[in-house]
Amino acid sequence: MSGGASPGQFGLWGKETKRDWPLITQDEASRALAAFGLRDVTPIEWHSARPFSAVSRLSDDQGRSWFLKRHHHALRDKAALAEEHRLIAHLAERGITVARPLATESGDSVFTLGDWSYECLPGLEGRDLYRDRLSWEPYLSRHQAFESGRALAVFHDAAQSYDGQARPERPLVSSLTPLLDERGPEIGLCSWIASNAAMRGAIDTQGGAEAILTALRPHFRRAAPFLASPATQWGHGDWHGSNLTWHGAPEHEKIGAVFDFSMADRTTRGFDIAVALERSMIDWMNPLHDPEGSLCDFASEPGQITAFLAGYDDVHPLSRREREEIAAFLPLAHVTFACSEIWYYQCLLDLPDLAKTTYDTYLLGHANWFSGKQGYEMLELIAAGAQSVG
Template sequence: MENVTGDPQLDIVAQRWPDITLAEAADVLSRLRHPLRALELLTRSGRPTAAGVMIRANEGDVFIKRYALSVRDAASILPYHGFVHHLAKRGISTPTFMPFADDLGGSAPGGPIWATDSALTIGGAVYEVCAKAEGDDRYIDALSWDPPRTVSEAEQLGAFMARMSMAAEGYDAPRPAAPNPFQNRFGLFATADFDAAVKAWLEERPVVRDYLKSTDRHLMQDLDLHRRYVEKVSGPYGALPSCWTHGDPHISNFLWQGDRPSSIFDFGLADRNTALFDLVETLERNTIRFVSIMNGDDDAYCADTAAAIIRGYNGVIPLSSSDLALVADMLPVCQSEAALNWIAYYVEGTHRPQDAAWCYDISLMGHTAWFARPSGQRYLDAIRMAA
């Protein structure tokens, strides 16, 4: 997306990676196990962590995404490709990833050319290809945290996410062991020994640790804001069964038919968490207008949309009052680990320190602080009472 408004809150999601060219797309498609010919570049998808393009090929439209190896590698991509295949086999409409030829070789600027199943590495980049998803891309221009247009869409979104969580059962791939800058995990802020966990987490992420030191951040002191929620969440969350989650269920990552999602895509933030985490993310992404809130409108939340999402989810997977209490306690810290983790991406991947500052000052601190203010408290009360 482009930040046509000039709002610094939206500059964080403006595309910065070089566009995929038609010639580049043609090269990638020629390396598939079943090669395709690129005929026409249809649309570009501006994403802050990758470059994406829809291509008309000789056998239909396909979507190509390119990550820089500084962001992620094939080992971190293939587990979520497997998750997508698992969901598709269990009736969730989502485009699966196409395999590349097994006998690739050669080299490109930055390194060799090689493929592992559905991930292709060429020099300093890794590619994935999937068919076009089915449905109406009505939210293609939606901004981060924009809500669905109708309560009916919100209710159907909740029901879809519950069905997807049920379909996720049985996919037992472990989460990638090595940290990378592009993950959405919930675990650090659900840990009983929180201080020890944070210190160990930072030791595994020296780029984040060094950024905090170089900018004179006082993380352990600043996290006093989060501790009240961690203390409530750590016990009950730890008792939940783990499963793979989408991690970014914003309306723009769905295609639609009528008032129902017809397909889900963009699993780049998928990881092993719990089913309840994806419900929390659905609420955070679609019912709290954080861009407006951080610009001074504290009441920019959508309680009716949140109630509808929960109502739809509850119709498929019943939610107890204790479930909703846990959802309410998770919401203020559901993005806190990701906010800290993405510092490494903005320091190493884009070399824009102002964006790393956004991760800390706005996403980590500002978003959580809102939940302690009167508007945030009213929102959380609405969540607890939703069912």
């Protein structure tokens, strides 16, 4: 998990030179780490290119690596991070290799300073094979897709006994809760948007909720049987290759550890699997165009889908109904996150062009793709099941 610093970050369409948040400075890192009892640290070795927060890696005088992660309080305050840290502690107690946050000298797992919330996490053993890849890119091989699916099943088994309630309103979370409204997912989503005046205003500015509902209604109908009485538990919320560490020779890699729980929430296995497939199995970052230059499709990875689900089956065999649930939830996996991201760009960062891209291309574009031929075929592949691939 080494490498040189990079000033840019990953964004909606690849690597961007402008970052959402300033890099952590050396003086800032020293002050924050001192609060966690780390006073002898090397200069910053690396800055993460991931969006939504700032992350730097440093080492202490004993050669141990530490990741200092800084969040704006509007995204993750002390209470929000504590929700994630409780889940991490539960998983660690059940044998999942995770980075347990360091405590401050006052016993808290979060240090706050002005508008910022800091957490300090130990470096994990293994290679970060996907550090320089975007979240929406395929796995490097079907074998790695298989291992990722297998690891998610192990994760879900460990998380099943965690009894934490669904998170309250938090931005940038893979939240299923608004769609579980007893009046139905459409009313639930509308009520959830209306409850946040800033998000409602941002969505209205970019085109309004009605276009979103029009794109989602076919998917709401398909998902209705699985929203009625879901078996909820906590999930990861952002499962893809760059949130895992890897070890072993090529084509024989195994997953060593899991990290980044910022999008975790109470969900269902099916919805969390759908999020994982949405993150890696459609090449959203490289849209295909017709000869006139118009967007016409996105490439998908049916072989990796088959491998991922076979890996999951290896630990937790999926029933036909569970596969149908995954297929039904896949077109909805990005919805609440995308609505929140519109607010993020429009209101918090004052970047209306990116809010427009999120509204048109991410929220509406992805939902509409699943209503087309390629998207429908992918959903049918998932629902029907596939032979095991190892």
